[in-house]
Amino acid sequence: MHDVVIVGSGPGGLATALAVRDRAPGARIALIEAGHAHRRRPCPVDNGRTCKGCGGMCNVISGFGGCMHYGDGVKLSLYPSGRRLGELLGEDRAQALSERAFAALTDRLGDRPVLRGQEIPGRMEVSFGRRGMQIRPYPVATIGEGTLSSIIDDLYEDLAADVDVLVDHDVVEVTGTGTGWTVVVRDRRGRTTDLDAWSVVLATGRRGLTSTQDLMERNGVRMHEPAPSVGVRFEMRSSLLREVGLGHPDLKVSRTGDGRKTKSFCFCGGGNGGRIKYTNYQTAFGLPIITLDGHETLDRAPAADRELAGNFGLMCQLPPAGQARDSSFQEHLFAKYRQISDGHPVVETLRSFVARTPESRQWPELAAAIPFEPSVRDLRTGPVHELLTEEQHSAIVTGFRELMEPIMDVAGEEPDITRLLDEVLVLGLEVEFLWNRVELSEHAETNVRGLYVVGDAAGYAQGIIQAMMLGFAAGEHIAVDRVAAPAVALA
Numbered sequence: 140m141h142d143v144v145i146v147g148s149g150p151g152g153l154a155t156a157l158a159v160r161d162r163a164p165g166a167r168i169a170l171i172e173a174g175h176a177h178r179r180r181p182c183p184v185d186n187g188r189t190c191k192g193c194g195g196m197c198n199v200i201s202g203f204g205g206c207m208h209y210g211d212g213v214k215l216s217l218y219p220s221g222r223r224l225g226e227l228l229g230e231d232r233a234q235a236l237s238e239r240a241f242a243a244l245t246d247r248l249g250d251r252p253v254l255r256g257q258e259i260p261g262r263m264e265v266s267f268g269r270r271g272m273q274i275r276p277y278p279v280a281t282i283g284e285g286t287l288s289s290i291i292d293d294l295y296e297d298l299a300a301d302v303d304v305l306v307d308h309d310v311v312e313v314t315g316t317g318t319g320w321t322v323v324v325r326d327r328r329g330r331t332t333d334l335d336a337w338s339v340v341l342a343t344g345r346r347g348l349t350s351t352q353d354l355m356e357r358n359g360v361r362m363h364e365p366a367p368s369v370g371v372r373f374e375m376r377s378s379l380l381r382e383v384g385l386g387h388p389d390l391k392v393s394r395t396g397d398g399r400k401t402k403s404f405c406f407c408g409g410g411n412g413g414r415i416k417y418t419n420y421q422t423a424f425g426l427p428i429i430t431l432d433g434h435e436t437l438d439r440a441p442a443a444d445r446e447l448a449g450n451f452g453l454m455c456q457l458p459p460a461g462q463a464r465d466s467s468f469q470e471h472l473f474a475k476y477r478q479i480s481d482g483h484p485v486v487e488t489l490r491s492f493v494a495r496t497p498e499s500r501q502w503p504e505l506a507a508a509i510p511f512e513p514s515v516r517d518l519r520t521g522p523v524h525e526l527l528t529e530e531q532h533s534a535i536v537t538g539f540r541e542l543m544e545p546i547m548d549v550a551g552e553e554p555d556i557t558r559l560l561d562e563v564l565v566l567g568l569e570v571e572f573l574w575n576r577v578e579l580s581e582h583a584e585t586n587v588r589g590l591y592v593v594g595d596a597a598g599y600a601q602g603i604i605q606a607m608m609l610g611f612a613a614g615e616h617i618a619v620d621r622v623a624a625p626a627v628a629l630a
């Protein structure tokens with residue numbers, strides 16, 4: 140009998156395991172991960188090759204570390220980033236949990252990383268402010284690729300000493316027994332094993348998006364439909380994004396115009412730019428879909444004759460319209476993407492995107508014509524603009540112009556985006572905020588006692604620190620209330 144089975148070893152699952160282990164030494168904890176061990180997570184796209192799905196397990200979003208992909212860099216954005224968690228956890232507690240999450244990752248390093256973003260450099264504030272844009276200040280640390288790898292190595296060594304860490308094992312069912320839970324785990328060969336536990340924590344993130352919603356529904360968990368966002372990613376010379384990225388590494392600016400809200404998302408600028416990432420949702424939406432993301436880099440070697448690339452996403456918020464597992468929802472979001480490119484990322488120039496005209500060149504020709512080294516090679520040209528409705532497209536074009544003007548100004552360039560029409564790439568499709576919002580207590584427990592949901596899967600906030608905040612909240616509660624007298628607590 141385990142005290143707790145944690146499903147998923149991303150930041151949310153790792154924080155839960157740390158909290159239970161530290162607060163209740165000797166507790167029996169199982170951490171089950173469908174993906175591979177952290178050192179066995181290469182992404183072909185990162186190495187200039189094609190995404191073929193890695194045998195049904197996307198190494199970017201699955202494996203020990205979850206979406207903290209071994210070999211990538213990350214930004215750690217502290218509370219008040221993820222403000223909705225303050226409403227759930229209380230302001231002071233959210234602040235304390237955010238600091239605890241940051242310490243759990245960075246105390247493993249010799250030196251604490253520098254935090255930026257809580258005070259916006261004057262020139263930046265003026266330039267954005269003059270155009271009516273407020274930058275949300277909060278502390279952000281940028282962790283380079285090598286440093287994140289050493290953190291993940293250390294987390295593994297630390298936890299594996301006290302926790303049953305099982306990689307390459309998929310949790311396929313969780314059933315209540317009245318006083319506890321039975322968790323059915325399937326290995327790579329399809330053999331299943333039952334684990335019994337007093338408590339279960341679902342920390343299944345992206346890979347578990349639709350399967351976890353099904354599982355929660357079967358267990359009577361109360362949840363609400365998401366308000367998803369759809370958008371594109373802009374890739375450009377890293378020098379354009381450098382100053383702003385150093386001023387606020389996780390720049391988030393939103394605007395509401397024409398009744399639509401657009402927001403910048405996952406800014407990858409700074410001294411070394413950033414890389415576009417492919418996240419392969421495999422069969423979570425029926426047929427395979429690859430969506431875009433990004434990560435900031437610190438360690439990339441400069442390209443031989445061109446600048447490195449930087450990127451950011453620009454998203455358009457949609458009204459709630461069902462759940463990610465509903466076929467109508469998937470049709471709404473992905474039908475055009477499937478039609479245009481079979482759910483594979485496509486690219487066009489900013490000029491084609493703005494004018495809504497087809498890009499005439501094939502990708503190798505376009506890739507050779509731009510003034511920076513594109514961060515991915517596995518692309519084809521296509522009508523990215525057609526992935527968006529006319530209203531979404533118009534909101535994103537306006538949002539891009541308004542955001543680029545102060546960015547160019549701060550970079551010391553003439554703030555005129557017509558100069559960028561042939562040198563900025565627009566890539567699609569990016570979708571975010573797809574998780575149902577689960578009704579949770581302040582301990583991340585669902586309405587079904589002993590069943591907790593943390594991290595992205597809870598639907599409150601995306602982000603590494605934010606996933607860990609909920610993980611610590613759940614882990615503390617399990618350690619204090621459930622490990623000592625589990626049957627009494629759950630009866």
Ligand SMILES: Cc1cc2nc3c(=O)[nH]c(=O)nc-3n(C[C@H](O)[C@H](O)[C@H](O)COP(=O)(O)OP(=O)(O)OC[C@H]3O[C@@H](n4cnc5c(N)ncnc54)[C@H](O)[C@@H]3O)c2cc1C
Pocket residue numbers: 146147148149150151152171172173174199200201202203204205206207212213214215216308309310311342343344345346347350416418432433434435593594595596600601602603604606
């Ligand atoms: C490319 C990329 C870059 C990002 N960069 C940043 C960044 O710089 N800063 C930031 O704050 N956020 C970033 N994010 C977002 C952030 O990584 C996530 O919000 C965070 O990792 C969520 O943590 P989680 O524990 O909820 O889930 P995840 O990190 O998604 O981990 C979930 C884990 O559960 C496993 N799993 C799922 N289902 C099962 C199952 N049935 N059985 C067993 N295991 C299962 C998965 O394989 C996975 O390993 C990025 C995301 C991506 C995709």
